[in-house]
Amino acid sequence: MAATGAMLTYEVIARYFFVKPTIWAAELSQLCLIWGCFLALPHLLVLRRHITVNAVTNLLPEGAQKLCAAFALVAVIVFSSIVAIYGWHIFYESFSRGRTTGSLLNLPVWIAELSVPVGFGMLALQGLVELIRLPGAGTTSLGATHE
Numbered sequence: 074m075a076a077t078g079a080m081l082t083y084e085v086i087a088r089y090f091f092v093k094p095t096i097w098a099a100e101l102s103q104l105c106l107i108w109g110c111f112l113a114l115p116h117l118l119v120l121r122r123h124i125t126v127n128a129v130t131n132l133l134p135e136g137a138q139k140l141c142a143a144f145a146l147v148a149v150i151v152f153s154s155i156v157a158i159y160g161w162h163i164f165y166e167s168f169s170r171g172r173t174t175g176s177l178l179n180l181p182v183w184i185a186e187l188s189v190p191v192g193f194g195m196l197a198l199q200g201l202v203e204l205i206r207l208p209g210a211g212t213t214s215l216g217a218t219h220e
Contacts, residue, residue, distance in 0.1 A: 156193040
């Protein structure tokens, strides 16, 4: 995220103060944001920072809360696995065909598309780890509580 901020700051200064825009800053900063967001998915699950609605589940006994958390983790694992598999097919097709962005920098499209299977694959694996840890965990919520 710091690299994105630095690139966009440089772009603004180059464009508005020196009237010499770059051909690389916007596209590379977008790649950093895309990769940063997808790589953050599993880390946020570890930190319990995904958005959850737990108004009803907080009223349940601890065993039922863990059951709800287990069901949610299974849903995360299944959904993430499906997205990772389809994302891999999209990445591989772009990689094998040599697709590019069509911008002035003309980067290969697969660089951005690879972030989807990597990020969601790691999220599925982290979901599996959290599911295994759940019976002994002290917390039952999968997200931050803001009540």
